[in-house]
Amino acid sequence: MKFLCLIVIFHLSLCAHPHFFIDTDIRIEKEAIYHLWRFDALNSKLLIFEFDTDKNRILDTQEQEHFLKEHIAPLAQNHFNLFFQSGEKEIPSKPIDFNVSIANKRLVVTFKTEHLFSQSSIFCTIDGTLYMAYQLHDVQSIYAYEAQKSDYDFCLGVNP
Amino acid sequence: MSTLYHTFLSYIIGWQKELNTAITDAFDTLESAQGGGEVYAYILASAFVYGLVHALGPGHGKMVIASYFLVHGSKVRDALKAGFLISLVHTFSALGITAILYLFFQNAIMKHFERINANMYKISAIFIMLLALFLLFETLKERQHATPHATTSSKSLLKIAFSIGIVPCPGVMSIVLFSMILGYYTLGVASAISMSIGMGITMSLAAIATTRIKNTSFLSRYKGVFHNLSFVGIALLFGLGVAILV
Numbered sequence: 001m002k003f004l005c006l007i008v009i010f011h012l013s014l015c016a017h018p019h020f021f022i023d024t025d026i027r028i029e030k031e032a033i034y035h036l037w038r039f040d041a042l043n044s045k046l047l048i049f050e051f052d053t054d055k056n057r058i059l060d061t062q063e064q065e066h067f068l069k070e071h072i073a074p075l076a077q078n079h080f081n082l083f084f085q086s087g088e089k090e091i092p093s094k095p096i097d098f099n100v101s102i103a104n105k106r107l108v109v110t111f112k113t114e115h116l117f118s119q120s121s122i123f124c125t126i127d128g129t130l131y132m133a134y135q136l137h138d139v140q141s142i143y144a145y146e147a148q149k150s151d152y153d154f155c156l157g158v159n160p
Numbered sequence: 161m162s163t164l165y166h167t168f169l170s171y172i173i174g175w176q177k178e179l180n181t182a183i184t185d186a187f188d189t190l191e192s193a194q195g196g197g198e199v200y201a202y203i204l205a206s207a208f209v210y211g212l213v214h215a216l217g218p219g220h221g222k223m224v225i226a227s228y229f230l231v232h233g234s235k236v237r238d239a240l241k242a243g244f245l246i247s248l249v250h251t252f253s254a255l256g257i258t259a260i261l262y263l264f265f266q267n268a269i270m271k272h273f274e275r276i277n278a279n280m281y282k283i284s285a286i287f288i289m290l291l292a293l294f295l296l297f298e299t300l301k302e303r304q305h306a307t308p309h310a311t312t313s314s315k316s317l318l319k320i321a322f323s324i325g326i327v328p329c330p331g332v333m334s335i336v337l338f339s340m341i342l343g344y345y346t347l348g349v350a351s352a353i354s355m356s357i358g359m360g361i362t363m364s365l366a367a368i369a370t371t372r373i374k375n376t377s378f379l380s381r382y383k384g385v386f387h388n389l390s391f392v393g394i395a396l397l398f399g400l401g402v403a404i405l406v
Contacts, residue, residue, distance in 0.1 A: 018217075019330045021177045040177065041184040042338050049341050050269050070271050133173050150166060151174035 018133035018152060019043070024125060028141035028158060031116050033123060035082075035095070037109040038137070044107040047071070057102055064100040072098065072109065081132060083124040083155075084115055091115065117143060117160040126153035172217045176331075179210040183335060183351075187342055200347060207335060207351035211358020214331045215247070222366045224288055224324050227397040229370040231295050231390045232316075239371040242317050243364025249325025251356035253280070254332035255349065262340050273333060280327040281404055287323030289401035294319070296394050331355065 021040035026033060039047065051067045052059055059067065075081055082093040095111040102108070115121070125134045133152035139145065146157045186203045215222075225246065229239055257276055261269045332352045339348025 018173055018176065019334070021173075021180060040180055042180050042334055045184075045341060046270060046334065046337050050267065050271075053267065070268075130173075133177065135177070150170035151177065152170060 018130055020132045022132055022134050023137040024134050024154070025138040026123075026136070026140070026156065028117070028123075028139070028143060028145065028156075030142060032112045032114045033084075034112045035110065035125075037134075038103075039107040039109075041106055044102075044105060047107050048102060048105075052102070059100050059102060064098075067100050067107075068098055078128065081125055081127045081134070082113060083122075083126065084113070085122040086115070086117075087119045087121070117158060119160065121158045121160075122155060123158065124153065124155040126155075169217065172213060175213045176210065176217070179206055179213065182206050183210065184338070187338065187344070190344070191342060203347060203351055204354045207354040208358040210331065210335075211247075211355035211360075212362050213358075214329075214355070215359040215362035222363065223400060224291070224397060225320065225363065225367050226370045227393050227400075228291065228295065228320055229367055230373065231299060231393045231397075234371055236368050236371055238317065239367035240364045242320055243362075243367045244360035245317055245321035246325040246363050247356050247360035249321045250327070250329045250359065251332050251352055253326055254328035254330075255336060255352055257328045258333045258336045258340070262337065269337065273330075277328060277330065284323060284327045285401045285404035287319075287326065287401075288404070289398055291319060291323050292394050292398035292401060295397065296391075299390050299394065329355075329359070 020043050023038040023040075025036035025038070027036075028034075047067070048057075048059075051063050051070075053063060054060075072080070079093055080095050082095070084091045084093050093113045093115075095113050098109065098111045100107065100109050115123075125136075127134065130152060134154060135151055136147060136149040136154040136156075139147060139156065141156075141158065144159045148155045148157075183203060183206050186199050186206065189199050190203075225242060229242075234242075257273070261272055261276075265272050332355055335355065336348040336352050339345065339351060
């Protein structure tokens with residue numbers, strides 16, 4: 001474990017500092033986790049400038065797909081920066097139902113991951129490269145939970 | 161140790177986020193035509209502090225600069241120069257790439273930026289490995305002739321600055337692009353320079369601290385042991401280059 005920690009720390013030290021600051025809202029339901037990623041205002045401006053090609057301040061389906069292809073699809077190689085463990089077993093996350101919108105000048109991405117909370121589970125959002133810093137903003141859960149968070153990642157322990 | 165590092169990292173990232181928000185809010189004030197000179201000054205001051213804090217975090221080659229001065233040793237003045245030179249190259253690399261992206265690739269700025277950044281990291285990794293080999297050569301030469309280095313030549317300082325600074329600073333790029341999109345070109349460039357001065361101070365402090373450690377009487381007493389440890393430092397530096405490259 002210590003060795004693993006050292007590798008993670010070494011990896012963090014090599015890589016770039018956060019480029020995106022993302023406020024995250026989580027809603028835990030019986031069979032799914034609903035995620036909301038709100039990009040920081042500065043980067044939202046840059047992303048909206050690039051992806052809202054018709055400059056109407058609404059991201060239509062084509063613009064959303066373009067954004068998802070460029071910025072979300074590459075995250076698949078790191079399981080979309082999502083980690084889910086049910087009991088002792090790690091379960092890969094498969095995000096679905098993506099939606100990208102603009103709210104209060106900020107780019108917002110929502111999606112869900114299907115998980116059956118049959119036993120105590122741990123859910124984390126972390127980018128090992130630190131390119132994206134995730135800050136837990138709000139949690140709604142039908143189950144009891146405990147949160148462990150920093151300014152760049154967070155974990156939730158859920159007890160159904 | 162791991163907890164301490166994560167707490168430190170969390171603070172740095174938290175501060176950067178706050179400064180990022182402060183700068184964005186200040187631009188909003190300018191946009192709403194409510195601000196004047198004081199908002200310009202506030203943005204430049206925020207960019208300066210952002211630079212100071214930004215360079216405290218991972219990246220920016222503090223490990224490279226520390227390894228270099230620990231192995232090579234130098235005067236405080238050279239360490240100061242090296243820190244600011246790295247920051248300057250880091251900023252101008254970002255400014256140049258941002259200008260090209262803004263002028264010619266408006267529809268794919270972020271995509272190209274990420275690709276350029278990834279490739280620049282690879283180029284930087286090769287430079288870091290070459291720097292390690294150069295240090296090895298110098299250390300072996302020093303061993304043969306017993307002539308320790310007192311100063312670092314301007315050529316060597318440039319080598320360090322380019323090997324580390326060539327990767328454009330994403331923080332600088334974001335602020336400059338943001339300013340350009342809003343039409344504040346001069347303020348964007350001025351913010352980048354202000355941020356560069358902030359980063360330069362942090363980088364220089366890291367370099368000076370290493371130079372001071374190298375020059376302590378404690379280390380002078382164990383010169384032989386320290387000389388052998390230099391090889392470990394060089395190996396680590398080379399390993400760092402390899403790790404970034406693969």
